[in-house]
Amino acid sequence: MHIHFLDPYKPRPSLVHEFDPRIKFVLTVAFILTTALTPPAAWPVYILLLAVVLAVAMLSELGLPYVLKRSLIAIPFVLAALPIIFTMEGPTLLSFDLGPWTISLSQTGLERFISIALKSWISVQAAIILAASTPFPELLQAMRAVKIPRLLVAIFGLMWRYLFVLVDEALRLLRARSARSGKGDLTHSKSGGSVVWRARVAGGMAGSLLLRGIERSDRIYNAMLARGYDGEVRAIPLPAIRTNHWFVLFVGLLILVILLTLSYIIFA
Amino acid sequence: MFLTPQPMHIPDGFLSIMVDLLLWIAAIIAVGYSLKRVGQDIGERQVPLMGVLAAAIFAGQMLNFTVAGGTSGHLMGAAIATILVGPWAAILVMTSVVAVQALIFQDGGLLVLGANIFNMAVVGVAVSFVTYHAIRKLAGGRNWGIFVGGFIAGWLSVEITALAVALELALSGTSPANIAIPAMGGIHALIGIGEGLITLGALAFLYASRPDLIKQGEERPNGGAAIWIVGILIAIGLAFVAPWASSHPDGLERVAEQYGFLETAQAPTYSILPDYIFPGISNEAAATVLAGVIGILLVFGAAAGVAYARRKRQISS
Numbered sequence: 001m002h003i004h005f006l007d008p009y010k011p012r013p014s015l016v017h018e019f020d021p022r023i024k025f026v027l028t029v030a031f032i033l034t035t036a037l038t039p040p041a042a043w044p045v046y047i048l049l050l051a052v053v054l055a056v057a058m059l060s061e062l063g064l065p066y067v068l069k070r071s072l073i074a075i076p077f078v079l080a081a082l083p084i085i086f087t088m089e090g091p092t093l094l095s096f097d098l099g100p101w102t103i104s105l106s107q108t109g110l111e112r113f114i115s116i117a118l119k120s121w122i123s124v125q126a127a128i129i130l131a132a133s134t135p136f137p138e139l140l141q142a143m144r145a146v147k148i149p150r151l152l153v154a155i156f157g158l159m160w161r162y163l164f165v166l167v168d169e170a171l172r173l174l175r176a177r178s179a180r181s182g183k184g185d186l187t188h189s190k191s192g193g194s195v196v197w198r199a200r201v202a203g204g205m206a207g208s209l210l211l212r213g214i215e216r217s218d219r220i221y222n223a224m225l226a227r228g229y230d231g232e233v234r235a236i237p238l239p240a241i242r243t244n245h246w247f248v249l250f251v252g253l254l255i256l257v258i259l260l261t262l263s264y265i266i267f268a
Numbered sequence: 269m270f271l272t273p274q275p276m277h278i279p280d281g282f283l284s285i286m287v288d289l290l291l292w293i294a295a296i297i298a299v300g301y302s303l304k305r306v307g308q309d310i311g312e313r314q315v316p317l318m319g320v321l322a323a324a325i326f327a328g329q330m331l332n333f334t335v336a337g338g339t340s341g342h343l344m345g346a347a348i349a350t351i352l353v354g355p356w357a358a359i360l361v362m363t364s365v366v367a368v369q370a371l372i373f374q375d376g377g378l379l380v381l382g383a384n385i386f387n388m389a390v391v392g393v394a395v396s397f398v399t400y401h402a403i404r405k406l407a408g409g410r411n412w413g414i415f416v417g418g419f420i421a422g423w424l425s426v427e428i429t430a431l432a433v434a435l436e437l438a439l440s441g442t443s444p445a446n447i448a449i450p451a452m453g454g455i456h457a458l459i460g461i462g463e464g465l466i467t468l469g470a471l472a473f474l475y476a477s478r479p480d481l482i483k484q485g486e487e488r489p490n491g492g493a494a495i496w497i498v499g500i501l502i503a504i505g506l507a508f509v510a511p512w513a514s515s516h517p518d519g520l521e522r523v524a525e526q527y528g529f530l531e532t533a534q535a536p537t538y539s540i541l542p543d544y545i546f547p548g549i550s551n552e553a554a555a556t557v558l559a560g561v562i563g564i565l566l567v568f569g570a571a572a573g574v575a576y577a578r579r580k581r582q583i584s585s
Binding site: 006007008013014015028029032033035036037043044045047048050051052054055056058059061070071073074077080081083084087112116117118119120121122123124127128130131136139149151152154155156157158159160161162163165166167169170171173174195196198199200201202203204205206207208209210211212213214216217218220221224231266 | 277281443
């Protein structure tokens with residue numbers, strides 16, 4: 001398939017890459033579910049979950065720097081949880097006056113905030129490993145195997161197939177706009193007109209991108225019909241799941257259940 | 269990544285399980301019904317159109333224009349998709365965009381995917397549909413209805429989606445309502461103008477080059493009363509509940525507590541083995557140290573395994 005700078009799949013000769021995509025998909029979702037269900041401030045459980053995800057990242061030979069760098073993507077959202085440090089009820093850690101207000105750091109709020117940030121960091125790493133170690137067509141087959149509707153998976157598949165074509169198209173539009181928007185050194189006037197004018201230009205680009213997409217989809221549909229398309233996108237079926245992969249699935253799920261049970265016993 | 273960092277895609281860990289579950293159910297019902305409608309009305313002919321349109325909207329989210337001081341306007345795309353292919357197909361298109369963003373680019377979490385689908389695909393499309401078509405009817409078939417309708421649908425879809433996100437975060441106990449709702453609503457009232465302007469520009473372009481596409485979108489089956497009622501309920505409901513919740517944060521918390529939304533955030537309501545302390549792990553500090561040791565062993569084990577596998581490959585090659 002198409003190799004593109006946006007495609008997160010990184011081929012490596014690793015155990016994780018060779019693993020059955022269906023089991024990888026189910027285990028990843030189960031892992032993220034376990035992380036979400038862990039009560040706040042259950043630090044030992046978070047350490048174990050983090051260790052599991054880091055160990056799998058190493059086994060996948062993707063390189064820890066790659067996984068860690070990509071995992072920063074969720075950071076801006078952490079800001080949304082920041083205010084709970086100050087607004088939660090509970091024992092006060094620290095309080096200071098800021099003009100007319102008294103700001104107090106609550107211990108429960110701080111614990112909750114760190115828990116949310118850690119959970120989201122651990123979960124995003126699991127998702128990164130899944131995406132980087134599994135080619136998307138195999139993920140589509142995994143989705144079919146867990147009974148996600150055929151029509152929806154077919155749309156995902158076609159979207160993926162043409163994603164890179166249309167991203168290239170969008171980049172060409174952006175490059176053309178930069179080329180047209182040159183600014184002379186001598187004139188100090190602002191290039192590009194008013195905000196509304198700039199928005200209209202961007203809107204025209206979006207319109208032409210959508211139009212190119214729609215017209216391309218007509219040609220694609222005709223080409224698909226010519227090749228005998230009848231509503232089902234066919235792929236070479238995945239081989240049957242090997243016994244040791246089933247074993248890993250059961251052990252993995254068992255460990256997650258034990259971890260979750262322990263976290264509730266100790267921290268509930 | 270240069271993908272738009274809109275604070276719209278909720279990552280994993282930010283929603284309580286109850287809120288997450290409810291939104292999954294709502295998303296599954298909406299997407300399931302859309303699949304049925306699209307399958308009935310237009311069938312497999314639509315698969316390439318929806319797939320490529322989803323790809324185009326994903327790529328279109330990269331198009332931006334500078335507003336002022338380093339901020340820029342972006343496209344979310346729910347409004348333009350609704351106008352072009354009708355509400356049911358638009359729900360599927362936006363679902364694909366959100367799902368691929370989560371699966372491939374980790375833009376939004378996997379477990380909270382249901383919530384993100386609900387916000388961007390269901391709320392975004394329903395609000396766009398109701399707004400656009402109400403204004404079109406008001407214009408009585410005159411052309412200004414297309415452009416005014418497109419602009420307001422774009423703006424309102426972003427604003428209401430943002431309110432939905434803020435409300436969900438507040439219900440989950442992740443962000444206090446009296447801060448999250450005004451902040452998200454305020455920022456997105458501005459971001460929404462960018463969305464509205466780009467939608468308007470795109471409609472102007474399409475109207476000039478392929479007016480038949482805009483007409484086609486209107487003739488698409490629109491499900492009659494059901495989507496109007498649901499759309500109006502979502503739009504009005506969120507527009508009223510959000511300000512109320514932000515001025516009565518305790519009220520929202522009471523509701524959340526009553527229905528158990530906060531249960532995972534606070535102490536769980538049940539305990540599997542009450543009052544039992546794991547033998548040998550008598551306190552939290554000891555458990556943390558033990559977990560740290562096991563964790564380090566696990567990571568070193570993985571590193572050793574990788575080194576061993578590499579050496580074996582080198583010898584054999």
